[in-house]
Amino acid sequence: MRTAVLLLLALALAAVPGSLLPQRGVAFDPGAVTRFIGDNPTLGPWLDRLGFFEVYSSPWFAAIYLLLMVSMTGCVLPRAARLWQSVRAEPPRAPSNLARLDDHRRATVTAEPAEVLHAAAAHLRARRFRVVVDENSVRAEKGYLREVGNLVFHLSLLVLLFGVAIGSLFGFEGRAIVVEGASFTNTRLQYDEFTPGPLTDAEALTPFSLTLDDFTAEFEMSGPQRGSARDFQADVTVLRTPGGVPQDVTVEVNHPLQVEGTKVFLTGHGYAPVVSITDGRGETVFTGPVVFVPFDGNLSSEGVIKVPDAQPTQLGFEGFFLPTASVDPGLGPRSLYPDLVDPQLLLTAYTGNLGLADGAPQSVFRLDKDDLTQVMNGDQPFARALRPGESMVLPGGQGTLTFESVSRFANFQIAHDPGKEIALTAAIALLLGLTVSLAVRRRRIWLRVAHAPGGGAPTVDIATYALTRRGAVPDELSSVLAALPGAEPDPTDVSMHDRED
DSSP: OHHHHHHHHHHHHHHHHHHHSOOTTOTTOTTHHHHHHHHOTTHHHHHHHTTTTSGGGSHHHHHHHHHHHHHHHHHHHHHHHHHHHHHHOOOOOOOSOGGGSSEEEEEEESSOHHHHHHHHHHHHHHTTOEEEEOSSEEEEEEOHHHHHHHHHHHHHHHHHHHHHHHHHHHOEEEEEEEETTOEEESSGGGOSEEEEOTTOOTTSOOOOEEEEEEEEEEEOOSSTTTTOEEEEEEEEEEEOSTTOOOEEEEEETTBOEEETTEEEEEEEEEEEEEEEEEETTSOEEEEEEOOBEEOSTTOOEEEEEEETTOSSSEEEEEEEEETBEEEETTTEEEESSSSSSBOEEEEEEEEEOOSOSSOOOOOTTSOOOTTEEEOEETTEEOEEEEOTTOEEEOGGGOEEEEEEEEEEEEEEEEEEOTTHHHHHHHHHHHHHHHHHHHHOOOEEEEEEEEOOGGGOOOEEEEEEEESSTTOOOTTHHHHHHHHSTTEEEOTTOHHHHHHHO
């Protein structure tokens, strides 16, 4: 047990970097690790080599967890066997000198010893004691449920660890951004970010699809909480099985969509400006919404537009989308309110090679400017601020971008944890077992009948012994003595006089 406690402490300490440092695969902020390494060029790469950006899947964290499971198994199973034996065991025989126990009483009785033993056994059985009657004594024990609680607690702790392990090994977590009117199908290629467990079968995900029909958001209009989200919800059409009947479902915060164990959580939202682009030939080469990622509470967003099909040269745009635009000379472009009060799209343009044909992976939210040239307007970079319906015409007839309208997008976190039911059941059983083990008092009672010297009335010695720190139940021995026929307190019982004082 000492080893298990030390390993549990080590596991808690090992999890601290996972809370303090950004982690890869976290759905709500997939670019956090890249930004951290960029901001810390000396420390960041070393932390990356040591696995501090993937703490929960790192070899050293897995080693601690596996050692803890082995230690807990070696601790709990023998302990469970001993507890099970204790539950089934008979009350032990009485000590030779009951008067040495802390809670002891002595009385004389006028009835025959057999009648006294029978009365004592009947009373204790009525109080749900386990009773064994010997030749001249009664031994009884109660509170075995405490050991059952202990047994449930220890086994549940082990099952809880296995449930968490199963979820980590066979589950997955992913992120998908869906624009109004667009659809998502639960296949790996549809995820913007996908983090499977080591044993997850990514080709056998739950087959369902959803279409984001509408996204609505409400914000505080005034007061100190102005701009804070009051409510937002996504109205989706779900196809739970291929060829099934579509269902209309509303997904809200803390009210996820659930399809056969896979849960779809609504974790964020933002805006996707709808643009159309023509190239230098006058051909329309792009039309549709482009996701811009929010970077503050007022949904000031940044993003890029890549047009690899443009001729005679590829086009790229980067800039900001502001729902309620304001351009401060010191702070730069910012949104003053998260709703669409005065939406503006601020863009600058680039021409050249976007680098999409060389096979290297690229972020859809960043431009690779190694082979790009910024479009200039004289000696100044070419940039425009557009409202819906307005266009920007690139110098030299290189193309035109029109800001058509604004759509919303929803950020969904999709997760499957096959061990959560096991872990939840184990956690409930663990709490119940712990409560029972703390609330129930296990104690023993011994009663012995002895004939007095010289043929006097028989003497009864009765004592109790508590197996918990809470001590014996008050007045329990008095109730037993009261049930004995003809019982009178022995005037020589010192312990009895001490209690009366």
